[in-house]
Amino acid sequence: MLMRVQYPLELIAVLVLFLEGLPIGGASAQTTLQGPNDCTAAGAYTLCQNLWGADTGTGSQTTTLNSAGGSSVSWSTSYTWAGSPNNVKSYPNVYHNTAKGMQLQNIVSAPTSWQWYYQSASSDLAADVSYDIWTGVPQSGDPASSASSYEIMIWLSDRGGVGGIGNVVAQNIQVGGHTWNLKQGPNSNWDVFSFITAEGDITNFNSDLNDFFQYLIDSQGVAKTQYLQAIQTGTEPFTGTADLVISNFSVDVSTVDDSPTSSSSSSTLSSSHSSSTSASAQPSNVSSHGTPSTIATSSASTTSLNTATTSAAPASQQTSEAGSVSNPGVRGKSGPQCRLQLPTSGTVTRRGLFRRLFRK
Template sequence: MRPSISARHRIPLILALGFVVDHTVADQTLSGPGDCAQAGAYTICQNLWGADTGTGSQSTTLKSASGSSVAWETTYTWANSPNNVKSYANVDHNTAKGMQLQDIVSAPTSWQWNYQSADSDLRADISYDIWTGVPQSGAVASSASSYEIMIWLSQRGGVGGIGSTVAQNIQLGGHSWNLKHGPNSNWDVFSFITAEGDITNFDADLNDFFQYLIDNQGVAKTQFLQAIQAGTEPFTGSADLVTTSFSVDVSTGNEPASSSSSPPPPSSTSVHVTSSSSSVGSSSYSPGASSASNNGHSSSTTADGGSSTSSSPAEQTGGTVRGAGNPQCGLRMPGQQRMIRRSWLRSFLQ
């Protein structure tokens, strides 16, 4: 039975848990679970939100950043608590947010990645994590969140998504997906999980996924896009994951693509983030896809076939309680403060 680690610690940057660099510096090493750095149009974060549930280490190296394109590498080794996510090393677009879903005309994205090495029994996913809400802006995995939309390009070792399968073999972005839906704290989670194995060369329009949810799953078109993140969630095992190229833009038709207002690319493009823990195309959808309702409770299937109830607002914490309003990593940007974190726990078998 999955332990009730329904929350992850969100620790403000001012607590000195992490060190944030506003400009990319060649060969700069950052350490700490909440470390983040500027990466052109993105912010890259180590985000070891679940490290306390196991033992191991992880490092994330920014390889390059130019315009809306970014490349990075994440290497990790994690052991113990095989049903607990240990981290979410990710990039978060700095400006692809603040528009209503009904106003988005396109959101092209491209992600090329590969495992340079990976254990045969690796438990991990590679996924987008997209957040929407009623307010125009808000910290992810907080009271401002209405929906968490995940797109899983890889799942290994039997890990799955929150909730129940509500549709199968959906055709979107030139690929086939199974869709899970379930509640987590005050928001709902939709997980498009690859039905065809690893998708290592992904080119699609995220707006197709948004429109599918609006047309078929009751997501309000007035929801505001609050964040687009992309990264990996390891549970246990060792791997060296390389993203050779990632990009995403959002256009409302009235404004240029989001990348045009992004920060200029840095002059140097090698940032190394490291930390260790010892305690621890065009697309279409198929409206006739088969469905199964979820149980309507904040619970999830666990490794032994039992269930675990989520009771706190931000289901992803370094091991015990993921509390709302207490971000795992706070990044102070010029003129504002943004919250970088990773959502929830993920230890579910399909």
């Protein structure tokens, strides 16, 4: 005879809450970074604090990994910065661990999706929300190093009117489904291209990075033989207080493989950007560089390169990090401390909360 067992409603409620709190789909447990150069594994990505310009001002910052699984990652950062309004204080960011090392001419597509919002932001906030993509002549190299030829930035937000380095070279151009103003200028030994949104904040961005690469090759003289060295996405705060939430980010790079085409006329391409269970057929010489080889578990490890307090300290008290190919999310202290360097001629003009560089 079957016996029906009745459980107390309180026990059922506790069980439901417990199950809702469990990570699913390979999601990572929440991890908060506090040290200036702390990084943590985030599935296909690495998340870094990267307080590379903190010693130009005063303030603090923490960065939190919320979840990571498959090709997607979710994270957030909270900061308050003051002083030196023309200097970047940090670049909390994620970078893709494997989407690099291919020539621009061999990239077939680089679909990306980014959803973000400010949970709170002070009225005097000056910050961007941006892609920071690095290319160079060698196949691999640290961002902002002697191996860098170009820094390609895509600004989805420009709070405080901080603009980008250099001069405007194109206005209201249509690239990747959106409208941009393009600036170009030198920074140390590399050249910077900044696609700055002409639409205001783009908080739901779905595009193809290859559209930007092809525009620069066709219209701005970037060599198609340049190697993709790193894809980073994050925020550059100058001054102000904010809580920035990245609810979802993903990127995938598919290339034409240099190896001979196999005898099969087609093969399956697995794209980490798509959640579809059936991959589309592609030529056999096309390979995907965005699919993670491993998925982060609830025991995400943290790499502490410098565990000092996040409050800005004098440069003499901070450890100088040259960065490495394995941790490109941490910018080396050897590079310039200001992405918006003061012009060699002209003046810095302030209009209310807006700060822009004007050259005569």
